[in-house]
Amino acid sequence: MxxxxxxxHAREPLPGDIAGTERSDYEKLWETSADTPFRHEHPDAQHTxxxxxxxxxxxxxxxxxARKAPEVxxxxxxHENQHAREDQRAQKLQNITGQQHTKExxxxxxxxxxTSKLWKLNRFPVWMAAAAVALIAFGxxxxxxxxxxxxxxxxxxxxxxPDGSSVELNSGTTISYNRLFGxxxxxxxxxxxxxxxxxxxxxxxxxxxxxxxxxxxxxxxxMRSRSDDPGLETRVHVASGSVALYPSGHSDRRVSLxxxxxxxWNIAMEAPQSxxxxxxxxxxxxxxxRFHFRSETLGMIFREIERRFDIRIQLExxxxxxxxxxAHYSDPADAERxxxxxxxxxxxxxxxxxxxxxxYK
Numbered sequence: 001m002x003x004x005x006x007x008x009h010a011r012e013p014l015p016g017d018i019a020g021t022e023r024s025d026y027e028k029l030w031e032t033s034a035d036t037p038f039r040h041e042h043p044d045a046q047h048t049x050x051x052x053x054x055x056x057x058x059x060x061x062x063x064x065x066a067r068k069a070p071e072v073x074x075x076x077x078x079h080e081n082q083h084a085r086e087d088q089r090a091q092k093l094q095n096i097t098g099q100q101h102t103k104e105x106x107x108x109x110x111x112x113x114x115t116s117k118l119w120k121l122n123r124f125p126v127w128m129a130a131a132a133v134a135l136i137a138f139g140x141x142x143x144x145x146x147x148x149x150x151x152x153x154x155x156x157x158x159x160x161x162p163d164g165s166s167v168e169l170n171s172g173t174t175i176s177y178n179r180l181f182g183x184x185x186x187x188x189x190x191x192x193x194x195x196x197x198x199x200x201x202x203x204x205x206x207x208x209x210x211x212x213x214x215x216x217x218x219x220x221x222x223m224r225s226r227s228d229d230p231g232l233e234t235r236v237h238v239a240s241g242s243v244a245l246y247p248s249g250h251s252d253r254r255v256s257l258x259x260x261x262x263x264x265w266n267i268a269m270e271a272p273q274s275x276x277x278x279x280x281x282x283x284x285x286x287x288x289x290r291f292h293f294r295s296e297t298l299g300m301i302f303r304e305i306e307r308r309f310d311i312r313i314q315l316e317x318x319x320x321x322x323x324x325x326x327a328h329y330s331d332p333a334d335a336e337r338x339x340x341x342x343x344x345x346x347x348x349x350x351x352x353x354x355x356x357x358x359x360y361k
Contacts, residue, residue: 146189148176154310156287161188164199170224170286172307192307193224195284198241208248210234212265212272216243221257222284229300233266237283245272291329291338298323301342302359309335311356317348320361 151157151169158168163182167175173192181187186201190209198205200218207214209225212234219241225234236245238257245263246254253271255263260280265272285292291308293301299321302313315321323346332338339357343350350359 146176146178148174150174151192152310153307163201163205165205166197168195168284168287170194170307171310190223190225191227193222193226193286195222195239195287196220211248211267212245213248213251214243214245215254216241219243226300226303228303230297231266231268233264235262235264237262237278239280239283247271289331291327291332293325293327295324295326297321298325298342298346301325301327305335305338306356311335312353313339313356314353314358316358316360320346320348 149157149159149167149169151171151173153172155171156169157173158166160166161177161181163186165186167188169175170193173190173194175191175194176189177187178184182201182203186203186205188196188205188207190207196205196207196216197220198216198218205216205218207223209223210227210229210232212225214221214223214234214236220239221241221243222237222239223234225232234245236243236257238259238261240259242256242258244251244254244256245265246252247265250271255272255275257263257275260277261275262278262283263272263275281290282292282294286308291304293304296304299315302315305311306313325342325345327338327341329338335357339350339359342348343359348359348361350357352358
């Protein structure tokens with residue numbers, strides 16, 4: 001074969017009864033034969049047949065395969081069409097699914113949004129409720145937390161309570177009451193000695209101390225009950241009106257005191273002492289700087305001198321603390337005068353210290 005025919009190829013026309021996909025297949029086969037050794041510028045029928053056989057062999061085709069080619073192509077075309085239709089259905093399904101997913105996502109998002117709003121709406125009242133509870137608790141704590149008043153050693157304090165009642169505190173005395181005093185109740189706690197002038201009211205005026213209760217509605221009385229008293233004794237002297245004295249939780253054991261009477265109760269007694277007359281000048285006499293002891297122990301007397309004069313007394317004869325003494329001073333100038341008298345009566349001695357006195361045998 002000459003060079004001028006190297007890239008040229010000619011063939012006889014295919015029979016007219018070969019058409020459609022069959023003709024297309026043959027033409028593809030013929031084009032492939034351009035790479036075979038059977039290249040002729042003007043091949044005859046034999047040359048064409050030989051070329052086709054060569055192509056068949058090269059492509060591992062047989063004549064039967066060539067005849068089946070149109071059917072295979074048709075089946076392939078059907079298969080491809082089926083795949084295309086399936087792809088279209090899959091795409092439609094995907095689109096539908098995507099739309100459904102989008103709708104579902106939108107629905108879920110909307111639901112989440114509503115839930116979030118609902119959560120916020122629900123959360124806000126919970127926060128508000130917690131704040132309200134905390135505020136109420138704080139308010140109640142503030143209202144119920146007792147406020148106190150104290151008369152330091154060597155001083156006396158006078159005050160008017162919220163209900164209009166007045167109170168005078170002896171030295172070393174503390175009273176306490178809550179901020180609802182006069183509204184919710186009229187209850188006072190006492191540690192020491194105080195003189196109360198109670199204003200009339202629809203709620204009873206109650207003073208508690210050392211498990212003792214004094215209840216009044218409108219009167220004036222003196223009450224002494226100190227927590228450092230070994231017997232935790234409470235003494236009440238009535239200046240005007242009337243009061244009831246009873247152990248805490250046992251109002252059925254009460255005794256009624258009228259003006260000019262006094263009574264006492266301590267934890268060793270089942271019921272308060274029956275009322276006894278009291279000299280008017282002895283009721284709240286500390287308010288006039290008078291000093292009066294009535295069957296008091298030396299221990300209590302010395303503690304009272306400490307409070308009145310703001311000094312320290314060391315009782316080194318401990319066995320003498322329970323000794324009983326009755327005495328009265330109109331207006332003692334200082335503590336030494338009283339201590340000197342007590343030591344003379346009880347056979348004791350005393351000496352000055354940096355901040356008070358030392359008492360010994």
